[in-house]
Amino acid sequence: MLDRKILEELQEYVERNLVYILYEKSVGRIEEQDFVLESISPLEIETFIAQKRKPTLQKVLFNFIDKKGAASDAEIYKKAGIDRRHFSKIRSNPEYRPSKNTVIALALALELNKKETDKLLSSAGYSLSDSETFDLVIQFCIERKIYEIEQVNYALDYFSQKPLGGVL
Numbered sequence: 001m002l003d004r005k006i007l008e009e010l011q012e013y014v015e016r017n018l019v020y021i022l023y024e025k026s027v028g029r030i031e032e033q034d035f036v037l038e039s040i041s042p043l044e045i046e047t048f049i050a051q052k053r054k055p056t057l058q059k060v061l062f063n064f065i066d067k068k069g070a071a072s073d074a075e076i077y078k079k080a081g082i083d084r085r086h087f088s089k090i091r092s093n094p095e096y097r098p099s100k101n102t103v104i105a106l107a108l109a110l111e112l113n114k115k116e117t118d119k120l121l122s123s124a125g126y127s128l129s130d131s132e133t134f135d136l137v138i139q140f141c142i143e144r145k146i147y148e149i150e151q152v153n154y155a156l157d158y159f160s161q162k163p164l165g166g167v168l
Helices: 004-017 030-038 042-052 057-068 073-079 084-092 100-109 114-123 133-143 149-158
Strands: none
Touching: 004 133, 004 149, 057 084, 057 114, 073 084, 073 100, 100 114, 100 133, 100 149, 114 133, 133 149
16 A cells, blocks of 8 residues: 555646647548548558567567566566466567556566656557556656556556556
């Protein structure tokens, strides 16, 4: 259980960092969009993708597991609260994309810092937003090196957010 001082600091952190983002949806004319797509060759798109593509979640995750010197994969997936079959799916299928909560649980299990967590999340197509309370609680916990899933879930519950793993 997190002590009252940590919870007060967490409350201040969320209030200070919560950003509300407003955006406008712009819609161009269909004729202009069609012309742009016709003027781009598939080879240009393939080249762009090949130059910009980053490593998959699978590659990034297992690099972090090796880098952190975990005794075994089981140590990580148990600490993350993930079952063996789900972890096996991540290991065996480079195209598999687990939920954001699963990736966060793995980052916590590996005790990744903010930059490393961002890299892991990005490899799965996710990010931590400054406009979501859930994400700010996760960022706070990472910055304070609070990596135990139960402690993080307690902090999430304090803000009426859904816990990692679905249970508190």
